[in-house]
Amino acid sequence: MSWNRRHFLAMTGMATGTALLPAPMVMAQARPRVVVIGGGTGGATVARYLAKDSEGALDVLLIEPTRRYYTCYFSNLYLGGFWDYDALGHGYANLASDNGVNVVHDWAIGVDRDARTVRLGGGGSVGYERLVVAPGIDFVEGSVPGWDVSSQHIMPHAYKAGSQTQLLKAQIEAMPEGGTFAMVAPPNPYRCPPGPYERVSMVAHLLKQSNPTAKILIVDPKESFSKQALFEEGWQKHYSGMITRIGPDFGGNNVEVRPQTMEIVIDGEAEKADVCNVIPAQKAGLIAADAGLTDDTGWAPVTPQDMRSRLDRNVFVLGDSSAQGDMPKSGFSANSQAKVAANVIRADLTGSRAFPARYSNTCWSLIADGDGVKVGASYEPSEDKISSVESFVSKTGEDTDLRRQTYEESIGWYKGITADVFGAPTA
Amino acid sequence: MNRSFRRARHMGVAAAAIILAVATQGRSDQQQGAAPIGDAEAGAAVFAEDCAACHQIGKGATDQVGPQLTGIFDRPAGAIEGFDYSPALQRMGADGLIWRLKTLDAFLANPVAMVSDTAMIFDGIADSPRRQDLLAFLRAHSAQPGDIPESAPTAKAILFELPPETAALVGDPEYGQYLAQECATCHQGDGSAEGIPAITGWPAPDFMAAMHAYKAKLRPHPVMQMMAGRLDDEQIAALAAYYEQIGE
Numbered sequence: 001m002s003w004n005r006r007h008f009l010a011m012t013g014m015a016t017g018t019a020l021l022p023a024p025m026v027m028a029q030a031r032p033r034v035v036v037i038g039g040g041t042g043g044a045t046v047a048r049y050l051a052k053d054s055e056g057a058l059d060v061l062l063i064e065p066t067r068r069y070y071t072c073y074f075s076n077l078y079l080g081g082f083w084d085y086d087a088l089g090h091g092y093a094n095l096a097s098d099n100g101v102n103v104v105h106d107w108a109i110g111v112d113r114d115a116r117t118v119r120l121g122g123g124g125s126v127g128y129e130r131l132v133v134a135p136g137i138d139f140v141e142g143s144v145p146g147w148d149v150s151s152q153h154i155m156p157h158a159y160k161a162g163s164q165t166q167l168l169k170a171q172i173e174a175m176p177e178g179g180t181f182a183m184v185a186p187p188n189p190y191r192c193p194p195g196p197y198e199r200v201s202m203v204a205h206l207l208k209q210s211n212p213t214a215k216i217l218i219v220d221p222k223e224s225f226s227k228q229a230l231f232e233e234g235w236q237k238h239y240s241g242m243i244t245r246i247g248p249d250f251g252g253n254n255v256e257v258r259p260q261t262m263e264i265v266i267d268g269e270a271e272k273a274d275v276c277n278v279i280p281a282q283k284a285g286l287i288a289a290d291a292g293l294t295d296d297t298g299w300a301p302v303t304p305q306d307m308r309s310r311l312d313r314n315v316f317v318l319g320d321s322s323a324q325g326d327m328p329k330s331g332f333s334a335n336s337q338a339k340v341a342a343n344v345i346r347a348d349l350t351g352s353r354a355f356p357a358r359y360s361n362t363c364w365s366l367i368a369d370g371d372g373v374k375v376g377a378s379y380e381p382s383e384d385k386i387s388s389v390e391s392f393v394s395k396t397g398e399d400t401d402l403r404r405q406t407y408e409e410s411i412g413w414y415k416g417i418t419a420d421v422f423g424a425p426t427a
Numbered sequence: 428m429n430r431s432f433r434r435a436r437h438m439g440v441a442a443a444a445i446i447l448a449v450a451t452q453g454r455s456d457q458q459q460g461a462a463p464i465g466d467a468e469a470g471a472a473v474f475a476e477d478c479a480a481c482h483q484i485g486k487g488a489t490d491q492v493g494p495q496l497t498g499i500f501d502r503p504a505g506a507i508e509g510f511d512y513s514p515a516l517q518r519m520g521a522d523g524l525i526w527r528l529k530t531l532d533a534f535l536a537n538p539v540a541m542v543s544d545t546a547m548i549f550d551g552i553a554d555s556p557r558r559q560d561l562l563a564f565l566r567a568h569s570a571q572p573g574d575i576p577e578s579a580p581t582a583k584a585i586l587f588e589l590p591p592e593t594a595a596l597v598g599d600p601e602y603g604q605y606l607a608q609e610c611a612t613c614h615q616g617d618g619s620a621e622g623i624p625a626i627t628g629w630p631a632p633d634f635m636a637a638m639h640a641y642k643a644k645l646r647p648h649p650v651m652q653m654m655a656g657r658l659d660d661e662q663i664a665a666l667a668a669y670y671e672q673i674g675e
Binding site for chain 1: 518520521522523601602605606608609611612613614615616617619620621622623649650652653654656657
């Protein structure tokens with residue numbers, strides 16, 4: 001049986017009225033259904049590639065509560081004044097109209113892996129042949145004593161982009177002259193390894209113009225961090241004297257916060273801050289744990305050849321919530337993993353050709369206006385994990401032309417990947 | 428005739444020999460002794476015939492249609508202040524391409540292997556001895572060997588021709604489509620280019636030449652060297668076959 005676009009649209013139209021009725025197995029027999037939980041970079045990519053490449057042979061249903069997704073990547077550039085907030089947002093219309101993905105704006109609140117159904121917050125459930133779980137991150141409760149979500153309006157994390165990012169920016173802009181911006185950095189592993197340090201760079205850039213006597217304090221439980229030499233060189237060059245980092249040797253690993261008094265207690269000593277960005281320790285998005293897909297690390301282990309859950313062969317876990325080996329938790333990684341999973345799922349369900357897995361990642365960071373750096377690696381599945389094959393990183397002391405080109409390349413990448421994930425805006 | 432319009436070349440020439448200069452592993456130029464690159468006097472004739480319509484060289488040379496070429500050796504690509512280089516050449520310069528024996532040789536053998544959208548309307552010189560003579564001539568108009576010990580200017584490049592069977596490989600576009608998913612993270616499928624060049628609708632021989640040049644680390648750019656570095660000949664051919672099809 002082959003499908004063309006007209007058949008496919010007819011089928012989609014027909015199914016609209018019945019898709020959410022509690023008779024999923026009937027639909028599943030008509031066309032195998034793949035349910036994707038989470039419409040971030042990993043989830044939207046896998047949904048788009050499954051729908052696009054199967055040409056209607058698969059019923060792809062994407063569950064995502066928000067109507068508009070704001071990428072974490074480039075949200076620091078918004079903080080620094082280099083990117084519009086609106087340009088971070090991406091809707092799901094292209095996935096629905098161009099690719100025929102059934103986009104369901106709802107919460108997935110439970111997975112019955114024996115019955116192969118996903119329960120929806122709005123009521124009812126949907127059945128699946130294969131399930132893809134890509135819920136991103138949640139925070140480890142109690143990892144920063146004194147902080148929980150009830151105080152995120154005072155001390156924002158801004159580590160899931162959206163209103164939190166806007167709040168943090170508003171707080172920075174309202175800082176008193178000569179005030180202090182503090183960041184509680186997360187322990188490994190966490191989303192976007194260079195993210196906190198790019199954020200510090202962008203906050204410094206903003207403050208240097210509007211509030212040049214302000215100070216930035218990083219309280220960090222880690223000995224070292226991603227692109228450290230590049231960031232430290234850039235901070236010295238562009239923001240000399242503004243940024244102080246307290247590592248574990250000086251109590252960076254012994255921190256609590258007091259949101260009501262805007263204090264950070266470092267090794268027993270309280271410091272006042274005007275803005276306090278708390279980025280707690282992280283774990284897989286809650287639904288992954290609810291579905292029984294995580295282990296005692298809090299992340300969901302997968303096999304390196306295909307991103308399949310080690311705990312259920314019918315389930316795939318993508319992106320930040322997966323424990324796969326050497327790849328960093330990044331949008332680029334999630335996009336790369338999603339393509340591997342889509343290829344495997346399609347081969348599973350439609351008999352299409354399966355090609356060996358290939359993974360790659362590159363992370364660009366902006367240190368100051370036109371001063372971009374990058375780090376990247378290619379990866380291959382080894383016996384028990386995804387292993388790094390080759391890597392590169394920008395060098396200290398690079399000339400300004402190369403740094404500017406790297407920055408321009410990162411903008412090209414943003415446009416490229418968001419078109420690849422959410423579909424290009426219709427011409 | 429070496430000089431022709433690139434468009435015509437794209438349409439007419441199929442997998443003409445893709446010639447790349449590649450350092451033989453483990454042997455640096457310095458170890459090769461001081462064999463002359465070629466015959467500079469014969470090179471002067473080559474220059475007059477193939478280059479002089481657009482380039483000047485020597486004392487008092489100025490930029491014409493092309494930039495002046497005095498001191499080209501050890502000069503970063505696109506480095507002459509005020510000359511209006513193509514974006515592609517500027518990109519290569521910013522990426523770190525420096526004109527040395529190997530990179531110039533590869534560029535002169537097949538300009539688009541090194542700089543995909545170069546504005547230089549020139550097919551290249553497939554004939555290696557002729558190219559070496561030209562290089563010797565260019566070399567004579569650059570700083571002398573003693574001044575730049577690291578560039579080993581008097582040593583012969585170790586030339587390596589992409590085996591004809593590799594250049595003639597016809598890729599599997601379906602495999603190419605799968606492999607291209609990796610490219611699509613950065614290079615836009617609709618051929619738009621902003622900060623990252625477009626790669627759609629590109630003639631397969633050029634695509635292959637460029638990828639092999641990255642793989643051989645002749646073309647600078649860390650991401651592309653890494654990406655190309657783990658593609659084998661068949662995979663490069665598959666990608667070339669796929670990208671030639673789309674966006675046309």
